[in-house]
Amino acid sequence: MLRSDYDLNTLISFACSVGLEHVNVSVYDGPFIPQIEDDASSQENHMMIDSSSGHQDGADMLSKYCHHEPKILLTASWAQAIRDVGQPFEGGVGQFRRALKMYSMEVGFEYDFVKNTKERVIATCRRRATNNCMWRMNATLQKINGYFYIRSLNNIHTCGAAIRTTKNSRMSSELVASLIRDKVRDKPLTRPTDVVYDFKESYGLDITYHHAWWGVDRAKNELFGHQSLSYDLLRWYKEETERTNPGSIIEIDYDINTGRFKRVFVSFYACIYGFWYCRPMLFLDGTFLKGRYKGNLLAATAKDGDQDVVYAMVPTHKNKNRVKRIYANT
Structure with a gap:
């Protein structure tokens, strides 16, 4: 009950702004009567309220007056990641584990592995022991084609714990990397703070900066190669350039004590030859x-x-x- 003089339009606007899906409203035509101590006058007030001719049964008013469209998160499809017995996973056990992780996040439950190998995965609801929940899944590897198949599935939760939350213990940098791979390919300078915001806005999930940072780093390594290996290729590039393009100068500067890369100077022989006939010029910094x-x-x-x-x-x-x-x- 609202202890205020709010009208119906104000109430509906407030419900729409906070994202409520259903609102039950009971309307009284009479004035608001404050609650007082239990005495004779209090009984008269209760009788007046109960006998008010303006009272209407509670009804869902939000769908009638508020025509906003509910926001669909990118995790909506995760509810179909695990469907039924016989469902194949072409990527093997890795794809199956990722699908199970996404499914549990969207549905809203925690699970434990009874067996977790490359050939067989058995998972049960974490509340199986405490609430006797019978949710259980068994998946095995088909060695002929390398696919993972769901062999048995009891997809009913009897523990009442299937409630979606913004945080989940199954969140990992591996999952973050798989979801932001396309974004990192288009925007290599993606920052971890951008990933944290995008997950909150588009997926409705709260992830830590730690998961975001390692997710970006993992996605970059998968797309562009590991950073340390890229620096190691500079020595190969120097040798090959000097062998195939004699007269070129390539100098790699690094810290002698730590071996850490500092800078590299590259000047091809064609560029050096082209400047031989140019008048020398002196440039000074400001x-x-x-x-x-x-x-x-x-x-x-x-x-x-x-x-x-x-x-x-x-x-x-x-x-x-x-x-x-x-x-x-x-």
């Missing part, structure tokens, strides 16, 4: 001024016709930079 009139001095040098022109950033009294040309004879 020197930043930190005084009252901030600016940059002597940013770069370049050639202007037959003369060498030095372009410099000179600070002015208005704290703005202007370009000044300084001619130098060479």
Whole structure:
């Protein structure tokens, strides 16, 4: 009961905003009568409420007045990951375990393995001992084609624990990597914080930063190769380039004590040969001024016709930079 003067439109708007699916509303035409101590006057008030001619039976008003469409999460299809006896899994035991994990998250229950090998998996509900839940699954490997098949399935929970939650102990970085692989392929600079937000928004699941970070790292390794192996290929690239393109210069700089990679310099012989007939040019980095009139001095040098022109950033009294040309004879 609402102890306020809310009208029906306000109530329906509030229910829609919080995402309620059903609302039972009982309407009284008479004024609100506050609850008081149990005495003679209290009994009269209860009689007045019960005899109110404006009372209507509770009815679901949300579907009539609120026409919002419920949000469908990407996990909706997970409820069909485990269906019936004889269902095949072409990816073997790995695909079957992943499907079972996704199914339990969407349906909302925990399970334990009675047997978990590459050839047979038997799982039961975690509340089997305490609540005598009879949910049980048995799947085996078909050695002829390498598929995993469900051999027996009791898909009814008698423990009453099948309630979907935002957190699940079966969440792992392996599952996160399998779900974000396509996103990482399109956007290699995907951050773990983006993954945490996407899982909350699109899947309705709360995952830890730890799972997100290892999931991104695992997806990158599967798509682009392991990072340490990529650095190790630099030595092969240096040897092959110098062998097939004589005159090229490739220098790899690394920390002598730790062996950690720092930088690499690559200059192909064609580029070196092309610059032989170019006039030498001197380039200088800018020197930043930190005084009252901030600016940059002597940013770069370049050639202007037959003369060498030095372009410099000179600070002015208005704290703005202007370009000044300084001619130098060479």
